[in-house]
Amino acid sequence: MGLLATEDWILRMKVYDVCILGSGLASTMLGSILARQGVRTLLLDRSAHPRFAIGESTIPSTTGFLKILARRYDVPEIETLSSFNRIKRVAPSCGVKRAFTFIYHRRGRPHAPSEAMEYRTFPPPLGPDVHLLRSEVDAYMAGVAVRYGAQLEEGAEVREVELRDVVRVVLADGSARHARFIVDGSGHKSVLARQLDLRDPEPRLQTRSRVIFTHMRGVRPYDHSAGPRSAYRLTHTPFHQSTLHHVFDGGWSWVIPFDNHPDATHRQCSVGLCLDLAKHPANGRDGEEEFWEIIREFPGIARHFEGATATRRWVSTGRLQYTSRSVAGPRWCLLPHAASFVDPLFSSGLSLSTWGINILARELLDATAAGDPGDARLGFYETYLNRSIAHYDQLIAGSYASWADFELWNAWYRMWTIGAFLQVAGELTHLARVVDSGDASAFTMAPYRALQSIDYAPFERLFDASRAELDAVGEGRLSTSEAAARILSHVHAAELAPRSFTDPESRSPITATLGNILRLLAWGRYRSTAELRTLFFSENHRIIPLLARELSHTAWQERRSLRGLFRLARDVVSTRNREFMARDEAS
Numbered sequence: 001m002g003l004l005a006t007e008d009w010i011l012r013m014k015v016y017d018v019c020i021l022g023s024g025l026a027s028t029m030l031g032s033i034l035a036r037q038g039v040r041t042l043l044l045d046r047s048a049h050p051r052f053a054i055g056e057s058t059i060p061s062t063t064g065f066l067k068i069l070a071r072r073y074d075v076p077e078i079e080t081l082s083s084f085n086r087i088k089r090v091a092p093s094c095g096v097k098r099a100f101t102f103i104y105h106r107r108g109r110p111h112a113p114s115e116a117m118e119y120r121t122f123p124p125p126l127g128p129d130v131h132l133l134r135s136e137v138d139a140y141m142a143g144v145a146v147r148y149g150a151q152l153e154e155g156a157e158v159r160e161v162e163l164r165d166v167v168r169v170v171l172a173d174g175s176a177r178h179a180r181f182i183v184d185g186s187g188h189k190s191v192l193a194r195q196l197d198l199r200d201p202e203p204r205l206q207t208r209s210r211v212i213f214t215h216m217r218g219v220r221p222y223d224h225s226a227g228p229r230s231a232y233r234l235t236h237t238p239f240h241q242s243t244l245h246h247v248f249d250g251g252w253s254w255v256i257p258f259d260n261h262p263d264a265t266h267r268q269c270s271v272g273l274c275l276d277l278a279k280h281p282a283n284g285r286d287g288e289e290e291f292w293e294i295i296r297e298f299p300g301i302a303r304h305f306e307g308a309t310a311t312r313r314w315v316s317t318g319r320l321q322y323t324s325r326s327v328a329g330p331r332w333c334l335l336p337h338a339a340s341f342v343d344p345l346f347s348s349g350l351s352l353s354t355w356g357i358n359i360l361a362r363e364l365l366d367a368t369a370a371g372d373p374g375d376a377r378l379g380f381y382e383t384y385l386n387r388s389i390a391h392y393d394q395l396i397a398g399s400y401a402s403w404a405d406f407e408l409w410n411a412w413y414r415m416w417t418i419g420a421f422l423q424v425a426g427e428l429t430h431l432a433r434v435v436d437s438g439d440a441s442a443f444t445m446a447p448y449r450a451l452q453s454i455d456y457a458p459f460e461r462l463f464d465a466s467r468a469e470l471d472a473v474g475e476g477r478l479s480t481s482e483a484a485a486r487i488l489s490h491v492h493a494a495e496l497a498p499r500s501f502t503d504p505e506s507r508s509p510i511t512a513t514l515g516n517i518l519r520l521l522a523w524g525r526y527r528s529t530a531e532l533r534t535l536f537f538s539e540n541h542r543i544i545p546l547l548a549r550e551l552s553h554t555a556w557q558e559r560r561s562l563r564g565l566f567r568l569a570r571d572v573v574s575t576r577n578r579e580f581m582a583r584d585e586a587s
């Protein structure tokens with residue numbers, strides 16, 4: 001046997017501790033953590049990096065978990081993904097993301113600037129957030145996993161998994177790999193879900209939507225076609241530096257620009273259109289044709305896409321939702337995206353992935369250290385993944401329903417912002433504890449177990465009461481304006497967030513400069529209820545020094561560039577800038 005053939009034979013006979021199917025962002029983050037901690041890890045992917053992947057918009061909860069994963073498991077490269085200032089050094093094609101903006105549209109009518117909402121992401125030093133060009137970011141993270149010692153095989157399509165004491169993974173070429181535990185990160189076409197017949201024939205979800213998407217060139221910044229900025233009740237964050245959502249009765253469209261800063265190298269935007277199946281049933285039509293036909297019904301959206309052209313093939317799906325009757329068993333588990341999916345609205349995908357990795361990594365590391373990763377206890381993961389998915393489903397189905405009327409959407413939208421606010425306050429609390437004392441015990445305790453604060457009983461009560469008002473509209477028992485008023489009165493009575501989150505006239509609850517982040521922390525410490533203070537704002541004395549350290553670290557990284565230092569200083573104190581176009585487009 002020649003030397004190469006011998007190496008190949010050894011590789012095939014080797015028994016890994018953990019084999020991860022897929023090398024997407026979730027798989028490679030988990031693979032990096034496991035390999036970094038000495039777990040013998042194999043990643044198998046049918047494709048090869050760089051390759052296209054969808055899932056490009058982060059939310060502050062994702063950003064928070066990226067920081068937590070990096071610190072808790074000592075993989076600093078994961079934190080690189082958590083802010084634009086960091087990621088631009090390793091994945092320069094990514095875009096900057098400073099906010100979520102939701103523009104409400106009515107068929108055949110011009111858009112009214114008062115009907116726009118904004119939710120700011122983190123300012124420096126924690127942010128700004130990122131529009132992830134996944135081909136580049138996933139390739140970076142795959143490289144990190146390999147550097148920490150994970151074995152990555154590309155072009156290795158997994159055909160079958162035989163679950164025994166030593167799991168046998170059979171590839172399309174007939175060869176086999178062996179491991180003591182299988183993590184399935186192969187996404188919606190999950191190998192294990194197919195093989196173990198895990199998919200619910202009818203997803204256990206109320207949301208019923210489909211999507212048409214592509215990447216486009218020539219999408220002009222919305223700043224150029226929107227009304228005058230003074231007409232909006234928003235901060236001056238450029239629209240082109242946010243994940244822009246055009247929402248309307250029946251669906252919504254996303255615009256995720258990568259070409260929105262002077263150093264941009266990728267002159268494209270991710271564009272998608274999600275449609276409520278009740279109002280836009282699947283019809284087998286060409287995706288591109290249908291996209292333009294629907295967009296043209298809304299003058300404000302049509303103007304935004306004028307002159308834009310697709311740079312890759314259009315994808316048009318049937319119903320997007322799927323769920324699995326089980327997500328973990330003896331010697332196997334599914335990563336969140338392999339288990340279930342609701343809808344891209346509110347960018348929950350990577351937030352669920354990072355949340356899941358945080359739980360799974362600990363269990364797999366402990367079980368491996370004790371002798372067998374197959375002994376990992378994953379009941380907690382399954383319970384709270386399902387709970388988080390069920391919540392996102394209610395939130396998203398409610399959003400589609402609320403778009404029948406702007407007032408109703410304006411009220412329902414608070415369910416997302418308040419849940420997100422408390423979630424992130426909790427994550428900052430955990431981050432500060434992990435950094436200061438390595439204490440990660442609270443992740444498996446109430447009220448932090450599920451995403452979007454749904455594990456916190458007062459928020460759960462608020463959500464359920466508000467959801468009942470929406471249901472009453474659906475059943476014809478309440479008008480949309482009565483339901484909106486009732487939801488807002490529940491929101492007000494719950495006292496879970498500062499007034500900017502609860503006032504219906506407020507369209508931008510966080511003007512995210514560093515000063516305002518400190519003001520929110522001060523609200524939590526001195527103005528919120530005693531319970532909120534204890535549960536979500538008890539670590540301000542650690543968070544503030546952490547922010548100061550992060551700020552000086554970021555400034556140190558920018559020390560060689562006067563322009564970089566200027567931008568950092570500006571973004572700490574202001575939401576305004578005029579740098580939302582790639583350099584040669586601006587000139």
Ligand SMILES: Cc1cc2nc3c(=O)[nH]c(=O)nc-3n(C[C@H](O)[C@H](O)[C@H](O)COP(=O)(O)OP(=O)(O)OC[C@H]3O[C@@H](n4cnc5c(N)ncnc54)[C@H](O)[C@@H]3O)c2cc1C
Nearest residue numbers: 022024025026045046054055057158186187344347349350
């Ligand atoms: C339309 C749409 C828009 C979305 N937008 C967002 C968003 O804005 N923000 C967000 O956070 N999330 C979003 N998501 C969710 C996001 O895409 C996922 O959460 C994320 O990509 C999960 O990463 P992953 O690594 O688990 O899986 P993936 O990135 O899907 O990677 C799966 C990998 O498995 C490999 N694979 C598949 N089958 C096999 C096989 N048989 N053998 C070997 N390898 C295999 C594939 O080649 C691929 O590399 C969106 C999802 C959709 C559908």
